Amino acid sequence: MSEEQFAEFGLTFGVGGLILFMLFIIWDLARESKAGRFGTFVLFFVLAFGVLGFVAKQVIAWVLGIK
Secondary structure: OHHHHHHHHHHHHHHHHHHHHHHHHHHHHHHHHOOOHHHHHHHHHHHOOOHHHHHHHHHHHHHHHOO
């Protein structure tokens, strides 16, 4: 396994795991604060908005065939 392959693997699965952990933290924050349905939606929308950029970058690179 080359350094480039290892870095790509780490980026994909490492950051993906961190994203899942961040979503769990947001859900736990909403539950602990008793945010309600709208409050939970706002928390996920605002705090998880950065995830959209990472996912969009991966999708765009896949569609364009860029590594």
